[in-house]
Amino acid sequence: MKGKEKVNTLEVNNLAKAFGEVKAVRDVTFSVGKGEIFGLLGPNGAGKTTTIRVLLDLFKADAGDVAVLGGPMTEEKKQRIGYMPEERGLYQDIPLMRCLVYLATLKGLSPAEAHRGLETYLERFDLADHTQKKVGELSKGMQQKAQIILTILHKPELVIIDEPFAALDPINTRLVKDVIRELRDEGTTILMSTHQMHQVEELCDRIVLIDEGVDVLYGTLTAIRERFSGHAIVVQAGGDLPDLAGVLQADRSNHEVKLLLEEKTDPQLVLQELLAQGVSLSKFEIAVPTLDEIFIKVVQEGVE
Amino acid sequence: MTSNVWRIAREEFRRNVFRKSFILVLLSLPLMVGLNIGIVMLMNYLEKDTRPIGYVDHAGVMLVNILPPDVYDEPVQFLAFKTEDEAEKALMAEEIQAFYILSPEYLQTREIRLIYVEEPASKATRQFYDLLRVNLLSDVEPEIQVRIADGTEFLTRTPDGRRSFPSSGPTFQSVVPFFVGMALMMMLLMSAGFLLEGMVKERENRTLEVIVTSTSPGQLVTGKVLGILGISFTQLVAWAIFGLAAVWLGSNTFDLTWFQDANLEWEPLLKVAAIGLPNFVMISALLFALGCIMATGQEAQQIGGLSVLISMLPLLAIVKIGNEPNGVLAVILSMVPFFSMMTVALREVFVVVPVWQIILSAGIQTLFAIAAIWLAGRVFRLSLLRYGKRLRFREILTRVEAAKTAGVRS
Numbered sequence: 001m002k003g004k005e006k007v008n009t010l011e012v013n014n015l016a017k018a019f020g021e022v023k024a025v026r027d028v029t030f031s032v033g034k035g036e037i038f039g040l041l042g043p044n045g046a047g048k049t050t051t052i053r054v055l056l057d058l059f060k061a062d063a064g065d066v067a068v069l070g071g072p073m074t075e076e077k078k079q080r081i082g083y084m085p086e087e088r089g090l091y092q093d094i095p096l097m098r099c100l101v102y103l104a105t106l107k108g109l110s111p112a113e114a115h116r117g118l119e120t121y122l123e124r125f126d127l128a129d130h131t132q133k134k135v136g137e138l139s140k141g142m143q144q145k146a147q148i149i150l151t152i153l154h155k156p157e158l159v160i161i162d163e164p165f166a167a168l169d170p171i172n173t174r175l176v177k178d179v180i181r182e183l184r185d186e187g188t189t190i191l192m193s194t195h196q197m198h199q200v201e202e203l204c205d206r207i208v209l210i211d212e213g214v215d216v217l218y219g220t221l222t223a224i225r226e227r228f229s230g231h232a233i234v235v236q237a238g239g240d241l242p243d244l245a246g247v248l249q250a251d252r253s254n255h256e257v258k259l260l261l262e263e264k265t266d267p268q269l270v271l272q273e274l275l276a277q278g279v280s281l282s283k284f285e286i287a288v289p290t291l292d293e294i295f296i297k298v299v300q301e302g303v304e
Numbered sequence: 305m306t307s308n309v310w311r312i313a314r315e316e317f318r319r320n321v322f323r324k325s326f327i328l329v330l331l332s333l334p335l336m337v338g339l340n341i342g343i344v345m346l347m348n349y350l351e352k353d354t355r356p357i358g359y360v361d362h363a364g365v366m367l368v369n370i371l372p373p374d375v376y377d378e379p380v381q382f383l384a385f386k387t388e389d390e391a392e393k394a395l396m397a398e399e400i401q402a403f404y405i406l407s408p409e410y411l412q413t414r415e416i417r418l419i420y421v422e423e424p425a426s427k428a429t430r431q432f433y434d435l436l437r438v439n440l441l442s443d444v445e446p447e448i449q450v451r452i453a454d455g456t457e458f459l460t461r462t463p464d465g466r467r468s469f470p471s472s473g474p475t476f477q478s479v480v481p482f483f484v485g486m487a488l489m490m491m492l493l494m495s496a497g498f499l500l501e502g503m504v505k506e507r508e509n510r511t512l513e514v515i516v517t518s519t520s521p522g523q524l525v526t527g528k529v530l531g532i533l534g535i536s537f538t539q540l541v542a543w544a545i546f547g548l549a550a551v552w553l554g555s556n557t558f559d560l561t562w563f564q565d566a567n568l569e570w571e572p573l574l575k576v577a578a579i580g581l582p583n584f585v586m587i588s589a590l591l592f593a594l595g596c597i598m599a600t601g602q603e604a605q606q607i608g609g610l611s612v613l614i615s616m617l618p619l620l621a622i623v624k625i626g627n628e629p630n631g632v633l634a635v636i637l638s639m640v641p642f643f644s645m646m647t648v649a650l651r652e653v654f655v656v657v658p659v660w661q662i663i664l665s666a667g668i669q670t671l672f673a674i675a676a677i678w679l680a681g682r683v684f685r686l687s688l689l690r691y692g693k694r695l696r697f698r699e700i701l702t703r704v705e706a707a708k709t710a711g712v713r714s
Contacts (some may be wrong), residue, residue: 056517075520083517089510094319102315103511106308106518150514 005071009034009158009189010033010055015064016213017050024050026213028064032191032206037184038202040193043299047192047213049086052160055191056083079108082156086163086193086267088147092136096127099135100150104231107154114153121149125175148176152183159183161193165199177203197291207291211299221291228297229291232260235274236283244273255291258287308519309527316531317420317655320498321538329494330539334546335486341550357428358391358403361409371431382429396420401428429639429660466656481572485649487543494498495536496591496609499528503595521684525677529588536584572652573676575662579638580645582669587615589676596680596687628653635698639665641672 010032010145017025019053032038042048055058055066057073091099097118104114116204122128125145128137138146138221144167151159164180180190180203192244194200200207201221209217215222235257247263249256263268271284289297322328357380359366369382383400385391391403402420407413418429438449461468515524524699594607618625619635625634629651637647638657646664651657 058513058516078518081517083514085510085513087510089512089514091511092505102311103514103518104313106515107401274498 007034008032008067009036009069010038010191011045011065011067012055013065015051015054015066016047016061016062017047017054017059018137023213025054025210027216028208028210028213030208030215030218032189034189035184035187035191036206037180037190040191040210041195041197041200041203041207041217041295042210046210048210049162052083052162052191052193055160056081079154079227080109080157081150082154082159082161084147084151084159084161084164086166088143090135090143090147090150093134095132096138096146097131100146100153104153109154116265117153118149122155125149125172131188141169141172143227144168145172145176146180152179152188156188158189158191162193164192165194165196173199197295201291202242209295209298214277216298219295224294225288225291228294229286231263232287232289233270234258234285234287237274237289238280238282241274241279242277244258244270246270256283309530311520312515312524312527313534315532316528317534317538320502322532326535327496330542332544332598333490334550337546337550338351353401353425353428354381355399355401356383357424357432358383358385358394358400359428359432360385360388360403360405360497362408363406364457365406365410366436366710367442368439369435371435371438373402376427376431380428381436382432392419395419401425404432421700453621462655463620464656466707467654475554479653481576481649481652483547483644484573484576485580487540488584488645491539491543492584492587492615493609493613494539495532495588496534499532499588499591500595500598503592504598507596510589515701521681525589525592525681525684528592529677530583532588533584562584571656575652576656578662578666579648579669582666582673583615583641583645586669586673586676587682593676593680593683615646618650622650624648626654635661639668641669644669 009029010030013029015025015028016023024139028047028051030038040048040051049218057068059090066073090103096190100118101111101114104118105111118131119128122131125148127142127145127149130142135143135146144164148161148164149164151161164176168176177199180192184190192204195222203236204221206220207217207224207295208215219227236255237257241257241259244259246262247259247270248262249260259270262268267286274281274284283304359369359382361384366384369384383394385403388405391400391405394400395403401422401424402418405416405417405419407415409415418424434691436454441452443448457470458471459468484695506515519527600605619636621633624631625637625647628634634647634651637643638651638661640647648657648662648665
């Protein structure tokens with residue numbers, strides 16, 4: 001079994017779920033540890049949302065095991081989980097405050113507790129002046145912030161958020177990232193599904209990449225990057241570089257050159273050759289691929 | 305956890321009741337009834353003419369021109385003229401409404417002519433003929449004259465004597481169960497609209513997804529049905545207040561004898577309620593299921609309205625049920641879900657429906673209500689989060705096993 005050797009908040013083993021002829025999830029396995037920010041990645045239609053809905057007991061798995069907060073999902077556990085769906089779910093025709101208080105009370109808060117908690121969060125998310133407006137009158141970004149508040153208001157142990165940054169401007173994106181980090185620091189486990197790879201790189205400790213219902217990449221970001229590095233190097237040198245054996249392509253940008261190597265070329269041999277040819281190097285490093293590049297490589301080229 | 309049921313019910317109630325469209329719907333029925341009554345009263349008022357009716361008696365039969373007292377609430381005054389010219393002058397001077405001319409051969413030919421500028425009110429002509437009858441019977445005793453002026457009186461009575469109908473028409477208390485049945489149906493029709501609209505909206509704006517990750521489907525279904533019952537009860541109370549106000553006004557302000565005799569009999573109402581309540585729950589649960597199946601609010605509204613109209617079908621058999629209120633058809637329809645409440649309401653107008661039939665029917669309706677809630681839970685689970693896609697009936701039947709595995713916890 002993949003995963004960390006500790007008590008996990010989420011355990012998914014060989015999960016499968018089909019809708020008629022369509023196999024939405026075929027074989028997905030991952031685990032999420034307590035206090036971890038975990039990225040659930042994949043192209044559109046890969047099976048991410050179905051996986052989340054099985055975790056939340058909205059769908060029953062056809063095969064495989066799912067354990068949430070140490071066991072099967074129960075009604076009691078629903079109160080310990082915060083969930084923000086990708087397509088937001090707020091009543092559009094009632095005032096914001098009433099909507100949030102009602103949905104928060106379904107999560108076990110008393111109306112007074114909900115009001116108290118909301119005052120702080122609404123102020124922080126710059127929504128305090130809009131509490132009496134109908135939800136439908138608010139911008140998409142405001143509604144998303146309101147949904148984020150609702151997701152975390154009852155201080156859940158596990159937060160599952162689907163595309164948390166989709167409608168947010170850079171300032172609010174930073175605000176939400178800060179909140180996510182704070183939650184992690186307080187010991188909350190966060191499962192985040194998103195297409196924004198740079199956000200994943202900034203926030204997530206570990207990821208799982210699902211493609212066509214199967215987990216194709218799983219582990220820490222560092223380990224995954226290392227796994228996909230080694231075929232390119234970045235060099236900064238005084239003067240032009242000589243022709244080098246085993247180099248497929250040289251891409252120049254600013255003062256650096258990125259050398260794409262053949263599969264069999266060892267970067268150490270390239271370094272030795274450069275030094276042997278008397279090139280004055282001010283920088284030589286293994287090019288670490290971005291998560292975007294890894295994503296494309298895995299999903300489009302099928303490289304694992 | 306149980307408190308979530310009440311929170312959902314309360315929010316459902318609050319979101320629907322405290323909005324303009326509900327107030328409009330709530331007032332629409334009494335306003336419609338009030339408007340109709342108002343139009344009738346206005347027409348009566350406009351028709352009201354207190355001027356006398358004249359007559360020229362060439363036959364010499366009109367010896368008295370006053371009707372016996374206490375026969376009419378508003379007796380018409382009669383004025384005898386010696387000649388047709390005199391009568392015509394009075395008519396043209398608008399001193400009389402119209403005048404009758406009895407030909408010299410009246411006793412042989414029964415020929416009477418009515419001369420008018422504007423046709424007189426029906427009560428005036430009716431009273432003239434009563435006066436004529438009294439005069440023709442002048443040689444008999446006054447009591448017999450009064451009785452004849454009263455006309456024919458048939459009192460239809462059931463063998464047990466618990467229902468009777470004067471020939472002037474049913475009394476207020478005998479038609480109350482029917483009106484209550486109709487009101488319940490109207491209520492259901494309106495509540496169905498709110499329920500379906502709310503369900504489809506929650507699916508469309510994904511609120512349902514947030515709610516079911518906070519509470520169980522069982523709690524959600526129960527909360528919704530309780531909320532709808534609350535909305536309907538509010539309607540019922542409001543309409544009952546309007547009804548009582550109408551009875552009070554009719555009785556005290558307008559002196560309508562129909563309302564003055566308004567003694568409410570509780571037994572028929574309790575019978576209709578005993579069958580109506582489980583029927584109401586059954587139809588609400590089925591409508592909830594419908595809300596899960598339908599892809600759009602418009603579709604749900606159309607089919608929801610249709611399903612409630614099915615409940616009104618016994619009205620098509622009103623003549624048959626009226627003729628044979630204890631007949632085979634009436635008894636069978638009293639047992640069939642959807643039709644039972646209206647059928648019993650109709651039958652109670654004519655007869656006292658036996659208690660055993662009410663108990664049997666209420667039992668059948670309760671079983672169907674439980675089955676409907678079960679089905680609604682299954683359909684909800686199967687259709688959950690199938691945005692924009694309609695759940696086919698075949699799937700509901702074929703996937704019952706899968707639904708059993710999934711279960712609906714409460």
